[in-house]
Structures are given as structure tokens and as C-alpha cells.
Amino acid sequence: MAWVLRLVEMGTEDPAQAIDVMEIRRPRGLHDLTNLGRTLAEAKQLLARVQQAVVARQAHDHALLRPDCSVCGERCHLQDWRDHRVATPFGTVAVRLPRFRCVGCGHGEPGISWPSYCRSTPELDQLRAHLSALMPYRVAAGVLAHLLPVDAGKSPETLRGHTLKLGEQLRDAAAVVKPAAAASAITVTLDSTFIRSCEDGERHLEVRVGNIETREGGRQVFGAVARTDTDIAVLIHGGLEAAGRTASTAVTAFTDGCPGLHSILTEAGVTTPPIADWFHIAMRMQHVKQTANGLSADAPGRMQAKTAIVAEVERLHWRIWGVLQEAHGKGVQHELTGRVDKLRER
Ligand SMILES: [Zn+2]
Numbered sequence: 101m102a103w104v105l106r107l108v109e110m111g112t113e114d115p116a117q118a119i120d121v122m123e124i125r126r127p128r129g130l131h132d133l134t135n136l137g138r139t140l141a142e143a144k145q146l147l148a149r150v151q152q153a154v155v156a157r158q159a160h161d162h163a164l165l166r167p168d169c170s171v172c173g174e175r176c177h178l179q180d181w182r183d184h185r186v187a188t189p190f191g192t193v194a195v196r197l198p199r200f201r202c203v204g205c206g207h208g209e210p211g212i213s214w215p216s217y218c219r220s221t222p223e224l225d226q227l228r229a230h231l232s233a234l235m236p237y238r239v240a241a242g243v244l245a246h247l248l249p250v251d252a253g254k255s256p257e258t259l260r261g262h263t264l265k266l267g268e269q270l271r272d273a274a275a276v277v278k279p280a281a282a283a284s285a286i287t288v289t290l291d292s293t294f295i296r297s298c299e300d301g302e303r304h305l306e307v308r309v310g311n312i313e314t315r316e317g318g319r320q321v322f323g324a325v326a327r328t329d330t331d332i333a334v335l336i337h338g339g340l341e342a343a344g345r346t347a348s349t350a351v352t353a354f355t356d357g358c359p360g361l362h363s364i365l366t367e368a369g370v371t372t373p374p375i376a377d378w379f380h381i382a383m384r385m386q387h388v389k390q391t392a393n394g395l396s397a398d399a400p401g402r403m404q405a406k407t408a409i410v411a412e413v414e415r416l417h418w419r420i421w422g423v424l425q426e427a428h429g430k431g432v433q434h435e436l437t438g439r440v441d442k443l444r445e446r
Pocket residue numbers: 169170171172173174202203204205206207
């Protein structure tokens with residue numbers, strides 16, 4: 101059995117244009133189940149040919165558009181033709197487009213609405229990035245080549261390059277989103293922790309996470325693995341912008357007190373020194389309390405000393421709490437109270 105797959109253009113005033121895309125041949129009987137319908141290889145070929153035919157027609161129509169000179173406004177004349185190779189999910193297509201030159205001033209025009217540099221369609225870029233986010237680059241490249249007639253830009257290195265580029269674009273696009281209202285006060289909390297590998301000899305990942313909150317209730321969260329391409333300072337900076345930071349916004353930062361986190365905040369534009377937050381102070385106080393409680397009390401003198409030390413540590417604990425409250429006002433007090441409540445629940 102044989103068929104011809106024909107594309108017939110619709111909606112044109114001229115007599116309908118028809119293109120024979122490919123001949124399809126299959127055995128008549130179904131004695132062998134492998135003869136049932138089209139195979140994956142044939143389907144890929146079919147997709148690629150339909151794509152080529154459609155693009156050729158689109159390029160033909162696009163080439164009829166004549167631009168005006170962007171310098172002097174004169175009409176442009178055809179100079180020559182150039183082939184552009186563009187990778188799509190259904191194969192790399194050749195787009196033949198004219199280049200123009202102004203008759204008045206000699207300025208060259210690339211043509212109407214055609215990007216000066218374009219190697220792949222946005223859909224293919226997104227598909228490559230999507231698969232790369234779900235699986236290793238090598239596996240993603242294999243899946244792509246297995247299912248689609250993708251014939252260019254399918255190496256793991258290309259996939260990695262495209263994915264990172266797309267990620268950068270998303271990050272930069274997110275950073276420029278400005279809210280309508282300026283925030284009067286912003287609280288930034290930054291902390292770091294280690295995610296330990298369950299395998300021996302694998303590296304542990306240091307992760308930095310935090311959030312940005314406004315008094316009005318706005319909230320942004322951020323996180324990044326340390327020593328990778330993701331710059332946490334850029335994320336925080338973008339988050340502050342998105343939260344509505346202006347020159348007059350009061351920014352209060354909380355960290356665990358480590359100098360590394362302080363320098364990240366400085367880099368992100370948080371100039372006031374960060375405050376060691378109540379949670380981390382309480383953790384350290386907990387350690388001091390345990391040491392005090394572990395002191396021996398086997399003699400009357402020691403017993404007396406231990407009681408005094410335990411009472412003093414307890415007093416110090418609440419003294420720090422009081423100082424923090426006084427120093428950072430009522431807005432911060434709410435934040436600190438919440439943290440103490442969480443700590444008490446533990
Ligand atoms: Zn001109």
C-alpha cells in the first residue's frame with residue numbers, strides 16, 4: 101500500500117498551492133505486528149519534512165516585505181539573499197531571506213522583524229531547558245534525539261549552555277520586577293546550612309537560604325548552593341528591589357553572626373550591620389546552659405557556685421532578649437517574638 105502526504109494551502113486568493121511532502125509505504129497484511137502503522141523513525145522523518153515545507157512557504161511570504169531605510173526613510177532595494185539555519189524541535193530548517201540596501205544613503209537593512217542573530221526557536225530552547233532540569237544533560241540529549249528529529253544542538257554541552265543561559269534570563273527578568281508601592285521597612289533573614297550526602301566520599305553542599313519581608317506583608321524567598329554559578333547576593337538584591345526597597349527604606353538584616361553572610365549582605369546592598377538573630381543567640385545560650393547544668397555539685401561550695409552560675413546564665417539569656425527588643429523597636433519585636441515561640445515549641 102502507498103500514500104502520498106500532500107499539504108494544500110488554504111485561504112489564498114490564487115489557485116490552492118499543493119506540496120507533496122512524502123510517500124508512505126506499508127505492507128498490506130498484519131501478519132507481523134511491526135508492520136502496524138508508522139514507525140518512530142518514519143514519524144520523525146515525516147515531522148521534519150512537514151516542518152521544512154511549512155517554513156519554506158513562510159520564508160517565501162516574509163521575503164516579499166520591503167523595509168524602509170531606518171536612517172533616512174528611503175525605500176530599500178534587494179541586495180542579495182542569505183540562508184539562515186534555525187534549529188527547531190522538528191529538525192533544522194533553512195530560511196532563505198533577502199538583505200536590503202537603501203537607494204538613498206546605502207545603509208544595509210536585514211529585513212523586517214528578523215532577529216540579527218538566531219540559531220534556534222524559543223520552543224526548542226524551552227524544551228531543551230525543561231528536559232535538562234529533569235534529568236542529566238547527557239540523558240536529556242538522548243531523550244530529545246530519540247523522540248524528535250532534532251539534528252542540531254543536541255550535544256550535552258549545548259544543552260548545558262542553553263539551559264544556563266535561559267536560567268540567567270529568568271533570573272534577570274525576575275530582578276527587574278518593581279512593585280507599585282515602596283516599602284517603609286524590610287527585614288532580611290539569611291542563614292546557611294549543610295546538606296550532607298548519604299554516599300561516602302560525596303561532597304556536602306552548603307546551602308544559603310533566607311527571606312525578605314515587608315511590614316506590609318510582602319514576602320520573597322531565596323536560596324542558592326554556595327560556590328556555584330548562582331550568585332546569592334544578586335538574588336537578595338533582586339528580592340529587595342521586588343519588595344519595594346527605596347533609598348528611605350529601613351532594612352534590618354538577621355544572620356547567624358557569621359562574617360561570610362555579613363559580606364554577602366554588604367554585596368547585596370544591605371549596608372547596616374546584620375543582627376545575630378534570636379534563634380542563633382538562643383542556640384548558643386542553650387549550649388552555655390547545658391555546660392552550667394553539667395557542673396559538678398558534689399561539695400557544698402561547688403553546689404553554691406553552680407546555683408549562682410545557672411542563675412546568672414538564665415539572667416544573661418533574658419537580658420540579651422531585652423536589649424534586642426529595646427534596640428530594634430516594635431517592628432522587629434514581632435519578628436523576634438515569633439522566633440522565640442518557635443524555639444519554645446522545640
Ligand atoms: Zn537610507
